[in-house]
Amino acid sequence: xxxxxxxxxxxxxxxxxxxxxxxxxxxxxxxxxxxxxxxxxxxxxxxxxxxxxxxxxxxxxxxxxxxxxxxxxxxxxxxxxxxxxxxxxxxxxxxxxxxxxxxxxxxxxxxxxxxxxxxxxxxxxxxxxxxxxxxxxxxxxxxxxxxxxxxxxxxxxxxxxxxxxxxxxxxxxxxxxxxxxxxxxxxxxxxxxxxxxxxxxxxxxxxxxxxxxxxxxxxxxxxxxxxxxxxxxxxxxxxxxxxxxxxxxxxxxxxxxxxxxxxxxxxxxxxxxxxxxxxxxxxxxxxxxxxxxxxxxxxxxxxxxxxxxxxxxxxxxxxxxxxxxxxxxxxxxxxxxxxxxxxxxxxxxxxxxxxxxxxxxxxxxxxxxxxxxxxxxxxxxxxxxxxxxxxxxxxxxxxxxxxxxxxxxxxxxxxxxxxxxxxxxxxxxxxxxxxxxxxxxxxxxxxxxxxxxxxxxxxxxxxxxxxxxxxxxxxxxxxxxxxxxxxxxxxxxxxxxxxxxxxxxxxxxxxxxxxxxxxxxxxxxxxxxxxxxxxxxxxxxxxxxxxxxxxxxxxxxxxxxxxxxxxxxxxxxxxxxxxxxxxxxxxxxxxxxxxxxxxxxxxxxxxxxxxxxxxxxxxxxxxxxxxxxxxxxxxxxxxxxxxxxxxxxxxxxxxxxxxxxxxxxxxxxxxxxxxxxxxxxxxxxxxxxxxxxxxxxxxxxxxxxxxxxxxxxxxxxxxxxxxxxxxxxxxxxxxxxxxxxxxxxxxxxxxxxxxxxxxxxxxxxxxxxxxxxxxxxxxxxxxxxxxxxxxxxxxxxxxxxxxxxxxxxxxx
RNA sequence: GCCCAGGUGGCGGAACGGUUUACGCAGAGGACUUAAAAUCCUUGACUCUUAAGAGUUUGUGGGUUCGAAUCCCACCCUGGGCACCA
Numbered sequence: 072x073x074x075x076x077x078x079x080x081x082x083x084x085x086x087x088x089x090x091x092x093x094x095x096x097x098x099x100x101x102x103x104x105x106x107x108x109x110x111x112x113x114x115x116x117x118x119x120x121x122x123x124x125x126x127x128x129x130x131x132x133x134x135x136x137x138x139x140x141x142x143x144x145x146x147x148x149x150x151x152x153x154x155x156x157x158x159x160x161x162x163x164x165x166x167x168x169x170x171x172x173x174x175x176x177x178x179x180x181x182x183x184x185x186x187x188x189x190x191x192x193x194x195x196x197x198x199x200x201x202x203x204x205x206x207x208x209x210x211x212x213x214x215x216x217x218x219x220x221x222x223x224x225x226x227x228x229x230x231x232x233x234x235x236x237x238x239x240x241x242x243x244x245x246x247x248x249x250x251x252x253x254x255x256x257x258x259x260x261x262x263x264x265x266x267x268x269x270x271x272x273x274x275x276x277x278x279x280x281x282x283x284x285x286x287x288x289x290x291x292x293x294x295x296x297x298x299x300x301x302x303x304x305x306x307x308x309x310x311x312x313x314x315x316x317x318x319x320x321x322x323x324x325x326x327x328x329x330x331x332x333x334x335x336x337x338x339x340x341x342x343x344x345x346x347x348x349x350x351x352x353x354x355x356x357x358x359x360x361x362x363x364x365x366x367x368x369x370x371x372x373x374x375x376x377x378x379x380x381x382x383x384x385x386x387x388x389x390x391x392x393x394x395x396x397x398x399x400x401x402x403x404x405x406x407x408x409x410x411x412x413x414x415x416x417x418x419x420x421x422x423x424x425x426x427x428x429x430x431x432x433x434x435x436x437x438x439x440x441x442x443x444x445x446x447x448x449x450x451x452x453x454x455x456x457x458x459x460x461x462x463x464x465x466x467x468x469x470x471x472x473x474x475x476x477x478x479x480x481x482x483x484x485x486x487x488x489x490x491x492x493x494x495x496x497x498x499x500x501x502x503x504x505x506x507x508x509x510x511x512x513x514x515x516x517x518x519x520x521x522x523x524x525x526x527x528x529x530x531x532x533x534x535x536x537x538x539x540x541x542x543x544x545x546x547x548x549x550x551x552x553x554x555x556x557x558x559x560x561x562x563x564x565x566x567x568x569x570x571x572x573x574x575x576x577x578x579x580x581x582x583x584x585x586x587x588x589x590x591x592x593x594x595x596x597x598x599x600x601x602x603x604x605x606x607x608x609x610x611x612x613x614x615x616x617x618x619x620x621x622x623x624x625x626x627x628x629x630x631x632x633x634x635x636x637x638x639x640x641x642x643x644x645x646x647x648x649x650x651x652x653x654x655x656x657x658x659x660x661x662x663x664x665x666x667x668x669x670x671x672x673x674x675x676x677x678x679x680x681x682x683x684x685x686x687x688x689x690x691x692x693x694x695x696x697x698x699x700x701x702x703x704x705x706x707x708x709x710x711x712x713x714x715x716x717x718x719x720x721x722x723x724x725x726x727x728x729x730x731x732x733x734x735x736x737x738x739x740x741x742x743x744x745x746x747x748x749x750x751x752x753x754x755x756x757x758x759x760x761x762x763x764x765x766x767x768x769x770x771x772x773x774x775x776x777x778x779x780x781x782x783x784x785x786x787x788x789x790x791x792x793x794x795x796x797x798x799x800x801x802x803x804x805x806x807x808x809x810x811x812x813x814x815x816x817x818x819x820x821x822x823x824x825x826x827x828x829x830x831x832x833x834x835x836x837x838x839x840x841x842x843x844x845x846x847x848x849x850x851x852x853x854x855x856x857x858x859x860x861x862x863x864x865x866x867x868x869x870x871x872x873x874x875x876x877x878x879x880x881x882x883x
Numbered sequence: 884g885c886c887c888a889g890g891u892g893g894c895g896g897a898a899c900g901g902u903u904u905a906c907g908c909a910g911a912g913g914a915c916u917u918a919a920a921a922u923c924c925u926u927g928a929c930u931c932u933u934a935a936g937a938g939u940u941u942g943u944g945g946g947u948u949c950g951a952a953u954c955c956c957a958c959c960c961u962g963g964g965c966a967c968c969a
Contacts, residue, residue, distance in 0.1 A: 073921085286887045286964070293886075293965055300969080318969060331969095373967085396967095403968045410969095416884085417967050470968050593964085664907070666896055669888095671962080675895070677908050685907085687922090752897070755906035762906090765923095827902055832950040834902055872949050878901055882949050 073683070074690040076654025080790040084185060086805075094805060095190045097146045100579075105144035107580045108135050109559055109619075111588025111596070112150045112197075115176035116157055120183045121636070122644050122662065122674070127587045127625040129659045130668050130750060132189045134585060136786035137745050139190075140811035146580055147190060148562040150197035151177050154205075155551030156234055156250050159482035163515055169482045170510070173200055183646075188655050188789045190807070195562045199554025204561065205484045206505035207571045208553050211603065213487060213498050214610055220266040221476065223496065227335075228475055230258040235516035236479045237262060239550060240472060242595070257359075260520050263477040263486060263547065267602045271295055271469045273616075274601055283622040284669070290593045296470025301463035302405065305330055305382040307342050308390060314338060314382055317404035317468055320414065322453040324386040324461065325442035326432035327409035328422070330393045331375065334358035335401035342393065344379030351376050351395060358397040373398055373421045384409075385461040387443055396421065404468050474599065476550060481514035481523045483548030491535035491542035500536070508548075522546045555596050556603045559583055559618060571612055581615045590624040597622070623748065626671040628662070633673045644674050656788035657683040663750035663787060686791055688761055689784065693777045693795045695769050726767050733763050734779050735818035741783045742811070750787075757783060774800070779812045827878035828853035830862045846873040853879050 087094055110131050113124060135147040153173045162169040177198065184191065197204055215221040229238040233253035237260060242249045267274075275295045278288045300319035307314060314330055332339055334355045343351045354376040375396030384391050391409075398417060399408055412422035413431040422429055432441045437450045444460075445453050458465065477486065487499040487506045499506060509530045514523045524546040525531060535542035557571070563580050564572045597619075604618040629635060630642025637643065649658045661682040666672045737760040744753035760780060764772055778800055785792035785806045796806040821842070826849060828836040836856040844852070850871060853859050863881060870882040 284888090289887055290964060296965095296968060298968075316969080320969080398967045398969095400968065405969095408969045415969070417969080420967090468968080590963085664895090670896090672895060675908065678895070681907050684922090691922095751895090752906080755897075758906055825902070829901085829950075832901090832948095837902065870949060872901095874901065878950090880901085880949055 073687055074791070076656065076790070077651075079794045080186075080188070080655050083790045083793045084188065086793075087188075087190075088185065092191070092193045094807070095147070095192050096194055097192050098144045100144075104142065105146070105579065106138050106584045107146045107582075108138070108585045109147075109562075109583045109587070110149065111586070111592065112152050112555070112558060113180060114152050114155070114157060115173060115180045117161055117172070117176055119179055120187075120646055122628045122646055123589070123625070125187060125646055125658065126628060126662045126668070127589070128184070128187065128189055129662055130623075130625065130748065131585065131587045132187075132659075133663065133750065133786040134745065134748070135190055136789065136807050137811065139807060140782070140786070140809060142810070146195075146562065147192060148195040148197075149184060149189070149191040149193070150195075150558055150562065151180070151199065152551070152555045152558070153177065153198060153200045154483045154549075154554055156236075156480065156482075159480060159514070160234070160251075162482075168510075169514070170200070186650065186655060187646075187659065190789075195565045197558055197561050197565055199558065200482075202505040202507050205554065207561065208484050208549065208557070209487045209499075209504050209506060210501060210571065211557065212484075212549070212553075213501060213504075215265060215606065216488070216496075216498050218606075218610070220269060220606065222264055222266065223261055224264050224473075225259060225261045226264070226475075227257050227259050228262055229255045230260075230520075231255055234480075237475055237477065239475050239552075242550075258520070262475050263545075265474040265476045265602075267474045267599075268469060268471055270602050270605050271297065271471050272467075273605055274471075274598065277601075277605075277617055280617060280620075281622070282620060284590075284624055287590065287593045287597070287622060287624065291598055294471060294594045294598065297467060298469075299465070299467050301458045302466045303385065303409070303461060303463040305385065305391075305409070307338075307393070308381040308383060310342055310380070312338055312342060314393070314407050315405045316407045316409045317466065318409060320411065320454075321457045321461075321463060322439065322450045323411040323414045323432055324384065324409065324457055325439075325445070326411045326413045326430045327384055327386075327391060328412060328428045328430055329391050329410040330382050331396050331399050331408050331410055331421070332378075332393065333399040333401040333406040334395055334397050336395070336399075336406045339378065339395060342378060342380045347377060347379035351378055354395060361397065373417075373424050375421065375425060377425075386457065392427070394421075394425070402472060403470065474602075476553075477545075477547035478550050479520055479522045480516055480548055481508075481511070483550065484508070484553055485524065485548055486545040488545040489533055489535060489542050490545060491538060491540060493540055494535055494537040494542075496545075497536050497542070506544075522548055524548070552596060552599045556599045557607070559600075560607075560613065574612075574614065577612075578614050581613060582618055582620045585621050585623065586619040587623045587625060589627075623668065625668050626666075628665070629671060629673040631674050631676065636674075649679060653679055653683040654686075654790070656686060656791045660686070660754065660787050664754045666751055668748055668750060685758055685761065686788060688765070689780065690791065690795070692761065692764055692769065692772070693781065693799050723767060723771070726763075727771060730763060730767065730772075730776060732818055732821070733760055734776055735814040738779060738783065738812050738814040739816075739819045742814070745786070754787065757787075781806065782809060782812050785809075824876045826852070828856065828859050829878060829880040830859065831882060832880060835859050835862055842876045846871070846879075849873055849879045853881075 108131050110128050131147065135145050139145045158169050158173050162172045199205060212221060229240065229243050231238055231248040231251065231253055233251045234248060238248060238255060243255050246255060247253060248255055275292060275297055278291060281288065298319050300317055301321050302315055302317055304313040304315050316330065339351065339355070373396060375394050378393045378395060380393050381390040382393055398421065399406065410418040410421060410427065412419040412427065412429040414433060419429065430441060432439060433450050434440055439445045439448045439450060439453050445457060448456065485506045485508055487504060489497045489499065491497055509527050511523065511527055513526065516523060531543050531546060533542055533544055560572045560577065563576045567573055600618055604613060605616060607613040608616050627635065630640065630644070632642050634640055634642060646658060657679060661679045664682055665678065737756050740756040741753045764776060781792050781795050781800060789807065792806045796802050823839055824842050826838040826840055827834055828838065835858045836853060838852060838856065840852065854863065863883065866883040868881050868883055872880040
């Protein structure tokens with residue numbers, strides 16, 4: 072029969088819950104060693120926790136419990152990222168208020184996390200939709216505004232027709248809304264924008280300081296997209312104007328046979344010749360109606376139109392035609408390029424389409440040709456020289472664009488700005504924060520590029536703080552990412568009414584030592600949070616330049632069929648079902664045993680049973696209830712009695728002696744594996760230990776083995792461990808308040824080893840012998856084995872390789 | 884197309900210059916049981932062989948080495964990211 076997890080687990084959850092989980096409260100002072108272990112806080116959806124959440128949260132919980140036992144001051148908090156579209160859309164669908172929905176979901180999530188036995192310091196719980204919290208989100212906005220990093224701009228933005236709001240570039244995936252999958256269209260709107268580009272260089276450079284997965288760093292690097300190049304001006308023939316282009320390939324300028332402007336380029340109107348003007352106008356109109364997605368779909372076929380005007384290539388003084396094409400983006404560089412069809416694939420495609428000349432200027436071995444005074448110069452050297460020659464200006468450009476920060480939705484932080492027709496934008500005073508989100512009945516998005524807040528006249532209409540004239544509040548709200556860009560700081564000081572965070576506390580805890588979460592936040596949350604953190608550093612709110620020193624992405628848990636879990640596939644594993652059947656401890660431990668944390672791996676129902684079996688074995692071992700007791704046949708019992716021979720006695724003695732070594736080895740292995748986050752192998756070594764303990768009769772197992780085992784197991788399976796520690800091993804303290812077991816290094820080493828005897832690298836004999844024998848002895852020993860002898864006979868030994876305590880290899 | 888990660892039994896994985904397949908799952912055989920479940924014991928890559936044994940095997944092909952899953956080169960495949968960014 073299985074141990075009764077249904078009784079044990081709720082029992083201990085109740086005990087831990089006493090005094091608001093006092094047992095996990097962080098001391099927050101004085102300890103020399105401290106560690107901040109952080110989970111990416113969840114979005115409390117109606118679905119509840121899924122197995123993927125549990126994987127990351129279990130890993131961080133195990134580490135937290137381990138470091139507490141090691142005597143560290145551990146900060147391990149939890150909170151809720153609850154503003155944003157999912158809650159609002161769900162509320163609209165079910166005709167409820169988002170506030171109610173969120174409150175209900177949070178309650179459910181909190182309960183589930185407590186059932187998982189996660190050791191959070193619940194005193195520090197934060198909720199991004201709580202006005203005591205978003206007061207500080209608004210405060211941050213005011214600081215950004217004051218420092219010129221928040222500005223309004225009339226720009227072409229991504230608009231989701233279904234969510235009826237503007238989206239940030241980061242929220243558009245493959246031309247579709249990241250939330251609902253609707254095709255995103257372009258719309259020109261006045262929007263609040265945060266100047267993340269001012270931090271582009273630092274965001275890029277400081278990636279090198281971080282212990283993060285390489286792919287996440289790569290993704291951020293690509294997103295920031297730095298390129299060094301040169302701005303070059305082309306004089307327009309017959310006009311005063313110059314067209315500025317940006318290129319990273321100045322060495323190819325002698326091959327520039329035309330220029331192309333983005334359809335939105337401001338100079339087009341001025342320079343287009345009369346005869347071409349109607350055609351150009353038509354083209355621009357068409358282009359403006361295309362979405363980014365449509366533009367991308369046309370990569371294969373380039374479109375464009377000639378302006379009828381020419382410019383002068385500053386390198387060779389040749390006249391080159393000026394074209395307009397939507398393969399050039401206004402948002403990158405100068406919105407204009409020099410077309411070098413011989414050395415750029417896209418330009419070549421365009422040139423072929425419109426029969427423009429292709430002029431090769433670099434030979435296959437990278438030497439310049441057809442380039443006037445630069446013929447014969449290697450391309451790498453020519454870069455610099457030509458830039459000088461034509462008077463180009465070095466410049467660094469980024470793909471990263473400023474962060475569009477307003478949303479036309481109800482469920483978000485109100486932006487603390489008042490709009491006055493006389494005074495323009497007037498920020499609220501800090502003392503006026505929080506600017507509370509008004510409670511309203513109608514919060515469906517209007518679709519009119521305004522938030523539903525615009526209809527609450529009593530809230531919108533205010534006096535201008537400056538001129539006292541009539542004014543209106545900003546009705547757009549902040550995006551979901553606002554609250555999550557700084558929450559990890561609020562945990563340090565969640566009740567502080569005067570400051571976002573006390574700098575002393577920040578100095579003590581930051582940066583986060585271990586941050587665990589999914590890879591889906593690689594460029595959104597993680598980039599925004601880094602941006603804000605650097606800003607906080609600049610204005611003296613924090614002392615650290617990066618928020619998360621070590622990041623770990625847990626892999627995705629797939630369904631049993633090896634496919635991604637989804638309702639439509641019907642392969643979703645519900646944590647609740649597993650807990651009911653096998654208990655929280657089995658679920659936690661199975662997810663850790665599946666494989667390395669960062670791997671994606673399929674679920675196995677049988678695998679959970681395997682872990683459950685193991686926990687049962689531990690239970691019977693400690694409670695001394697041999698499951699076979701009373702079940703053995705008379706015949707077998709009689710047999711066992713007879714078998715107690717001298718040989719068996721000797722073996723038992725040896726086994727008991729080996730157990731002590733195994734105990735030390737297991738402590739070492741589990742400790743080291745935990746530090747490296749190798750949870751799966753830590754569990755394997757615990758299994759090996761238990762297997763060995765089962766090899767001697769239960770009554771002969773010393774209590775210290777059981778104690779070490781339970782202590783080592785406790786971070787993984789806390790409920791079972793508490794029960795065994797308390798009720799069977801008779802300790803008063805909670806097991807997690809005990810000290811982590813230690814090992815003696817000399818006892819982790821074996822006395823014997825297996826000498827591998829090889830001939831030409833092939834293993835021919837394995838000889839168990841005491842460690843420390845020398846080459847001569849080993850050679851003699853190996854040769855005494857018949858198989859080795861057989862292979863060595865009549866052969867000449869060229870060389871003998873001997874590796875101490877490992878192997879001997881005869882080369883013949 | 885470019886960038887990143889990875890290819891080891893039937894499966895998840897372990898080892899990361901020295902016994903390939905630890906640990907677990909599934910499989911086979913057995914014990915207990917009226918029976919089933921649970922539990923326990925044995926077994927466990929492939930090919931040839933009655934067996935002893937021999938040979939092959941870490942995606943493929945080369946190389947370095949006494950010795951390679953591990954290091955180097957080329958290629959193939961899978962997963963993920965980016966994608967007209969000048």
